[in-house]
Amino acid sequence: MPQKRVLHLLNGQALYNFYKTTHFLDGECMIPFNEAMCYGETCSNIFSHNFIQIRANVHHVTTEQYSEITLKPLQRLFRKNFSHLTLWFDEDMFCQINILTILAWLDQNDYKGAIDLHIIGEKFERKESFSLKVEGYAEMYNQVLVNKTLPKHIFPNPLKRGIELYLNYLDKDSDLMRFITKYQDVSEEELVTKLIVEFQHYGLGDVQYLEMIRSSREG
Incomplete structure (x- = not known):
């Protein structure tokens, strides 16, 4: 065999x-x-x-x-x-x-x-x-x-949860984007650290968070 x-x-x-x-x-x-x-x-x-x-x-x-x-x-x-x-x-x-x-x-x-x-x-x-x-x-x-x-x-359940988060996380009223808006006056470096700790269920890294912060503040 x-x-x-x-x-x-x-x-x-x-x-x-x-x-x-x-x-x-x-x-x-x-x-x-x-x-x-x-x-x-x-x-x-x-x-x-x-x-x-x-x-x-x-x-x-x-x-x-x-x-x-x-x-x-x-x-x-x-x-x-x-x-x-x-x-x-x-x-x-x-x-x-x-x-x-x-x-x-x-x-x-x-x-x-x-x-x-x-x-x-x-x-x-x-x-x-x-x-x-x-x-x-x-x-x-x-x-x-x-x-x-x-x-x-959607199967299995972890994938279902991941997809639901993915489809909403960049919306301006998502928990993630509201958090970024709330800390507009915090330095990029400090806010990235806060995001990584606070939103572990997203699994995003410093590169993605930096882009999101800069995009939010430019907008």
Whole structure:
């Protein structure tokens, strides 16, 4: 019986480095997804030339830099030389929208293998696990990230919560934007720190928060 080839896709470079250092999944094939799909524009055809150009502009890097940071670590995913995919992601909005993007790409590429999703906590411990099939996630990705609409049925629940947060967090009356407006007189650096502490369920980083603060204050 042929051995099951498992690929572990992690929620970013920090988790990848942590698992390497602690020898978790030692000997297993691990790759990081270095993106922030919850921020900025995108297009339907994931990882296409157009997608790369759009996402490079979002991150203020060249397409070559984007390919080096985001696409190069994903080569084992692109080669599809595995029969089982395991995802290790946080439950925050940031990670959930990244999960949706990966599932949608797999759906676009007619992936039929098994998928396990492990939701991890602050100390990278496993909190929840789900078994998934990719059918329908490409359509869901288009509804959410391209058309900014809420699908009727979303599985699993962490993804549902992440999508609901994503569709509203940039609205001027969202809790996040009201917080930024409330602290107009606080320095950018101090406000970024406050936001990271206060809104951990969004999972955004200093780069995204800085852009949001500056956009709010310019507007």
